[in-house]
Amino acid sequence: MNNDVIGGVLVTVTESAESGVDGERSQLSLGTAAARNLATTTKSVPQMQEITSRWLLRILPWVQASGGSYRVNRRLSYAIGDGRVTFVSAGTDVRVIPGELCELPALRGFDDADALDALADRFVQEEFEPGDVIVTADQPADRLFLVAHGKVTKLGAGPYGDETVLGTLADGDYFGDHMLTAGAETPAGTWPYTVRAATRCTVLVLRRASFDELNGRSETLLAHLRLAAGRPARSQNPSGEAAIDVASGHDGEPDLPGTFVDYETAPREYELSVAQTVLRVHSRVADLYNQPMNQTEQQLRLTIEALRERQEHELVNNRGFGLLHNAALSQRIHTRTGPPTPDDLDDLIAMVWKEPHYFLAHPRAISAFGRECNRRGLYPGGTDFHGHRVPSWRGIPILPCNKIPVTTHRTSSFLLMRTGEQNQGVIGLHQTGIPDEYQPSLSVRFMGADHKAIVSYLVSAYYSAAVLVPDALGILENVEIGRADG
Numbered sequence: 001m002n003n004d005v006i007g008g009v010l011v012t013v014t015e016s017a018e019s020g021v022d023g024e025r026s027q028l029s030l031g032t033a034a035a036r037n038l039a040t041t042t043k044s045v046p047q048m049q050e051i052t053s054r055w056l057l058r059i060l061p062w063v064q065a066s067g068g069s070y071r072v073n074r075r076l077s078y079a080i081g082d083g084r085v086t087f088v089s090a091g092t093d094v095r096v097i098p099g100e101l102c103e104l105p106a107l108r109g110f111d112d113a114d115a116l117d118a119l120a121d122r123f124v125q126e127e128f129e130p131g132d133v134i135v136t137a138d139q140p141a142d143r144l145f146l147v148a149h150g151k152v153t154k155l156g157a158g159p160y161g162d163e164t165v166l167g168t169l170a171d172g173d174y175f176g177d178h179m180l181t182a183g184a185e186t187p188a189g190t191w192p193y194t195v196r197a198a199t200r201c202t203v204l205v206l207r208r209a210s211f212d213e214l215n216g217r218s219e220t221l222l223a224h225l226r227l228a229a230g231r232p233a234r235s236q237n238p239s240g241e242a243a244i245d246v247a248s249g250h251d252g253e254p255d256l257p258g259t260f261v262d263y264e265t266a267p268r269e270y271e272l273s274v275a276q277t278v279l280r281v282h283s284r285v286a287d288l289y290n291q292p293m294n295q296t297e298q299q300l301r302l303t304i305e306a307l308r309e310r311q312e313h314e315l316v317n318n319r320g321f322g323l324l325h326n327a328a329l330s331q332r333i334h335t336r337t338g339p340p341t342p343d344d345l346d347d348l349i350a351m352v353w354k355e356p357h358y359f360l361a362h363p364r365a366i367s368a369f370g371r372e373c374n375r376r377g378l379y380p381g382g383t384d385f386h387g388h389r390v391p392s393w394r395g396i397p398i399l400p401c402n403k404i405p406v407t408t409h410r411t412s413s414f415l416l417m418r419t420g421e422q423n424q425g426v427i428g429l430h431q432t433g434i435p436d437e438y439q440p441s442l443s444v445r446f447m448g449a450d451h452k453a454i455v456s457y458l459v460s461a462y463y464s465a466a467v468l469v470p471d472a473l474g475i476l477e478n479v480e481i482g483r484a485d486g
Helices: 055-059 098-103 113-121 177-181 208-217 219-230 283-288 295-317 342-351 363-376
Strands: 002-006 009-013 062-064 069-072 087-090 093-096 124-128 133-135 143-149 152-157 163-169 194-197 201-207 268-271 273-282 332-334 358-361 382-385 388-393 396-400 411-417 426-430 437-439 442-449 454-467 473-480
Touching: 055 295, 055 358, 055 396, 069 454, 087 143, 093 098, 093 143, 093 201, 098 113, 113 208, 113 219, 133 143, 143 177, 163 332, 177 208, 177 219, 201 208, 268 454, 273 283, 273 295, 283 295, 283 454, 295 437, 295 442, 295 454, 332 342, 342 363, 342 411, 342 473, 358 363, 363 388, 363 396, 363 411, 363 473, 382 396
Parallel strands: 062 426, 332 473, 358 396
Antiparallel strands: 002 009, 069 268, 087 093, 124 201, 133 194, 143 201, 152 163, 152 194, 273 454, 358 411, 382 388, 388 396, 411 473, 426 454, 437 442, 442 454
């Protein structure tokens, strides 16, 4: 204890026993840094941000594809000319690819390249702003329109005189193609609807006078169109399948129709695809560093997670069997205004109306749908699904899938599907019982150790997907997810 007089005041300073040299406090117990040398650290298994919920892999019913392939047999269907036309552009100039004109019903099977090239040259490019009327009902239907870019709306008169939306057309669609088979004796008549630009549009137009000039010069084109105009309508049901003749509501003893069910002669076969990688683990690591976690097992676990992520990506995006590329063109619709609205999802349900099971969309697209519901004062609700609370619409779960791409223009897609073989829906394909199987349809094969003592394992996953009938899958395309006023 020291006594000092400062300014006439007695100050007593007591030196603590805990003070050390230079006023530093001396340690009275074992510190945590040293204590860790004797402690067993509690560790987590290796974490991986790439892992997602992978809902698509969960909801698809997986069907055994023995022999590595799966054949989808269907009733015979007739081509109805519902394809889309493709264009090429040079700066602001757009031209239709001549061969793509064969997507028009009247030109199906026409193979005169010179005539198609001359016909493509006669299309004139026109630009329309949002709200511009392209054609008006009751005007002469003397033009063929190809939508190169943008979106147009077909409008008609409702039962009470109000305006009603008949449909939406976008990139690659066309209207007015009946002009090709209408001659002087059978004029094309008038437009039964009004067409208005919903967005800024680039449209290629073929006028009747220009077409007649070419039609008179090309004998092959003239003969093909005469054959198309005179071809009798094939007997088919509303789905385009060969009709099955059935009699009903009769009495007495009339002659009953005879019939048979015709099949496709060249059904599609889906072959199993594969995702593979070679996992390498040094023998020293595998031998010495296995406590408390097995190094090889953890390396293999994370490798399999990456393979499953790639598997889901391929099931969505692969051009051969991915859902985005294998939905029928007739099962693709566009949004009415850009963002995904409740009306758009209702239209999608109308496309897959026979027991729709699941919506699938990018998380940002789901968020955009939620904003549109908020704008209208709606609450989409939720449902318990596999122990998770997920949003839903009309009782159908909306499941997130980040494998559905978002374009540079901030657009994406909504998928709606019916699943299962019994429901004639979408199914996943795999093959179980393969050699060195580690999980269903996934094998881990030991490949030996090299001269550097590195042990290698071949990890392979086999999979594919099939759409059994076209109406099992519908897509809402060009969904805007980043509109500024959203």
